[in-house]
Structures are given as C-alpha cells and as structure tokens.
Amino acid sequence: MGERRELHAMRKLMLEDKVIIVSGATRGLGLVMARAFVKHGAFVVVTGSRESAALEAVSLEFGDRAICLEANAIDPNSALNVVNITLKKWGKIDVLVNNAGLGMRRISETFNTVPTKFWEAEVDAWQDIINTNINGPYYLSRSVVPCMIEQKGGKIINISTSTQTMVRQGYSPYGSSKAFLEAASRSWAQELSHAGVTVNVLLPGGATDTDLLPPSRNKKGADGNLLSPSVMINPALWLASDGSDGITGARFIARHWDDSDPLKARDDAIQQPKIM
Numbered sequence: 001m002g003e004r005r006e007l008h009a010m011r012k013l014m015l016e017d018k019v020i021i022v023s024g025a026t027r028g029l030g031l032v033m034a035r036a037f038v039k040h041g042a043f044v045v046v047t048g049s050r051e052s053a054a055l056e057a058v059s060l061e062f063g064d065r066a067i068c069l070e071a072n073a074i075d076p077n078s079a080l081n082v083v084n085i086t087l088k089k090w091g092k093i094d095v096l097v098n099n100a101g102l103g104m105r106r107i108s109e110t111f112n113t114v115p116t117k118f119w120e121a122e123v124d125a126w127q128d129i130i131n132t133n134i135n136g137p138y139y140l141s142r143s144v145v146p147c148m149i150e151q152k153g154g155k156i157i158n159i160s161t162s163t164q165t166m167v168r169q170g171y172s173p174y175g176s177s178k179a180f181l182e183a184a185s186r187s188w189a190q191e192l193s194h195a196g197v198t199v200n201v202l203l204p205g206g207a208t209d210t211d212l213l214p215p216s217r218n219k220k221g222a223d224g225n226l227l228s229p230s231v232m233i234n235p236a237l238w239l240a241s242d243g244s245d246g247i248t249g250a251r252f253i254a255r256h257w258d259d260s261d262p263l264k265a266r267d268d269a270i271q272q273p274k275i276m
Contacts, residue, residue: 015241016041019090021082023047023073023140024100026054028210029159032229033097033236034058038065040237045086047071047100073100073136074128076143083143092151095240096144098137098181099159102129103212104174112213115170126173133177134184141188145197153196157239158185160203160251182251189249198248200239204231205255231255238262 015037025034026048034044044066048055052070059068067089072078086093104111106125141156148154160182166175182201189199207213208227231254238244239252244262251267258264 014041015237018042018094018240019045019086019092020095020097020240021045021047021086021093021140021144022097022099023071023136024049025097026058026068028212029204029208029229029232030097030099031058033099033232034062034066036233036237037240038062042095042240043090045069045082047073047082049073049100073139074131076139079136079139080143082140083147087147093144093147093154095155095157096140097157097159097236097240098140100132100136101159101177101212102132102174104129104171105212105214107174109214111170117170118172121173129173130177133174134180137181138184145192148197149192149195151196154198155240155244156185156188156197156199157236158182158199158201160201162203162205162253185251186249193248198244198246200244200248201251202232202235202239203251203253204229205253227255231257234259235262235265 018041020037020042022030022034022037022044024030025044025046030046034046037044042065044062046055046058046062046066046068048068048070049072055068055070059066062068067085069082069085071082083093106129107121108114108116137158144154144156158181161175161178165171166179168175185199185201192199204227206225206227208229208231210229235252235254235257252262252265253267254265256265
C-alpha cells in the first residue's frame with residue numbers, strides 16, 4: 001500500500017510534455033529550475049537578456065527539449081513575442097515561472113557591506129530594478145493568461161525573496177519590488193480563481209549563492225548563511241506539477257521544504273516577520 005502511494009506521488013511530480021516558460025534562466029535559480037523541469041520531462045522556454053553566449057550554452061545543454069530566446073524583460077512586446085513563439089512551437093503553455101530579476105548590485109557593488117540609502121541611489125538604477133522586477137512579471141503574466149484561461153488551466157510561479165530582505169535597510173528598491181510582486185500575486189490568484197489558473201510565490205528562504213550577491217571569498221547572507229540554488233528544485237517541481245492543483249495564492253519557502261508534506265513550507269505554517 002505504501003509503495004502504491006509513493007508511486008502515485010511520483011507520477012504527480014512528473015512533468016511529461018508540460019510546456020514551461022522560465023524567465024531569466026541562463027544562470028542562477030532560473031537555470032537550476034529549468035534543468036530540473038527538463039529532467040522531469042518538460043519542454044522549457046528559457047529567456048535571457050542580451051546574453052547570447054549563455055543562451056547558446058543552455059540551448060546546447062537542453063537540446064530539443066528547449067527553445068532559448070533573447071528577451072527584454074521591460075518590453076511588453078518582447079513578452080508577447082515569447083508567448084507567441086511558445087504557442088507556435090508547442091501549442092500550449094502550462095506553467096510560467098517569473099524568475100528574471102535585478103538585485104541590489106545594480107545600485108551598488110558594495111550594497112551588502114556599505115548600504116546605499118534610498119535617496120542616494122541613482123534614478124536610472126532604481127528604475128531598472130523596478131521595471132525588471134515589477135513590470136517584467138506583469139508583462140509576461142498578462143501575455144500568458146489569456147492562453148491559460150482558454151486552456152482552462154495553468155500555473156504562474158513568481159520567484160520572490162524573504163520578508164527580512166523586503167524591510168531591511170539598504171535593500172530598497174529590490175526588497176520593495178518583491179513585496180509588490182507578492183501582493184500582486186495574491187490579487188492575481190483571486191482574479192483567476194474561477195479560471196483554473198493558479199498563482200503562487202516561491203522563495204529560497206535566505207541569501208542564495210547566485211550573482212545577486214557580489215563575488216567574494218566569504219560570500220554569505222546577512223545571517224551568515226548561504227543557501228544552494230538547488231534548494232528551489234523540489235518545491236518548483238511540485239508547484240509546476242499536477243500535485244499542486246488547487247493550491248493558489250500561497251507563499252512557499254524552499255528552505256523549509258518537506259517532500260512528504262509540501263504545505264509545511266507555506267509561510268502561514270511558519271513564524272515569519274511582518275512587513276509592517
């Protein structure tokens with residue numbers, strides 16, 4: 001009986017022939033998640049910004065299981081183009097992972113040791129982060145939702161950050177932009193609740209070893225720890241799979257993931273600091 005349940009759970013995690021768009025997936029969290037999706041049978045659309053070498057490397061690695069597209073995160077026409085190319089190639093879109101984002105290095109390379117006060121940030125850098133982290137997910141989501149509604153199903157997974165980062169001094173506008181994305185995710189989930197389309201948030205749960213942090217011999221987060229990007233794999237697989245059907249408007253913290261009970265990683269099951 002136990003073996004039968006385990007087999008059933010494994011089948012629910014299979015992504016055989018699902019079509020998944022992952023923005024900003026030429027490195028970091030996006031690349032790790034895209035690899036996992038391909039390994040579990042999905043077709044993946046990888047987007048990157050003006051990094052032809054990185055896109056080419058991913059294309060060679062994934063082969064015919066993926067298409068790799070150069071996309072401008074802050075251009076609504078670019079987002080629509082990604083969706084149209086995907087539909088022309090595979091005829092459907094099952095999952096959108098809004099992963100592309102700009103971090104505080106756009107403000108200052110020393111942000112984690114010498115914080116920049118919000119009034120000292122360059123306006124261009126501030127606008128770049130806001131446009132990429134807020135408008136980027138909006139443009140892709142608004143482009144993909146009509147297709148998902150017509151299909152009577154789909155999943156949007158928005159990649160976020162910890163509540164501590166949202167409110168920590170020296171982390172604006174990056175933290176603030178993710179707070180907006182989470183609030184929008186909750187709103188979108190309600191608006192799509194009768195369309196069979198789910199919207200959820202996934203975050204690592206702490207500083208992660210990606211290019212969002214400046215290179216350093218002692219790279220670590222504010223709490224002294226550093227998570228591996230692989231922490232995102234199992235929760236991302238579950239959220240993209242049929243196993244998460246019906247779950248919407250939730251926030252999942254990857255570092256608390258438990259394969260035997262995914263809902264343990266919901267933030268309402270964990271004591272978290274509040275924004276205000």
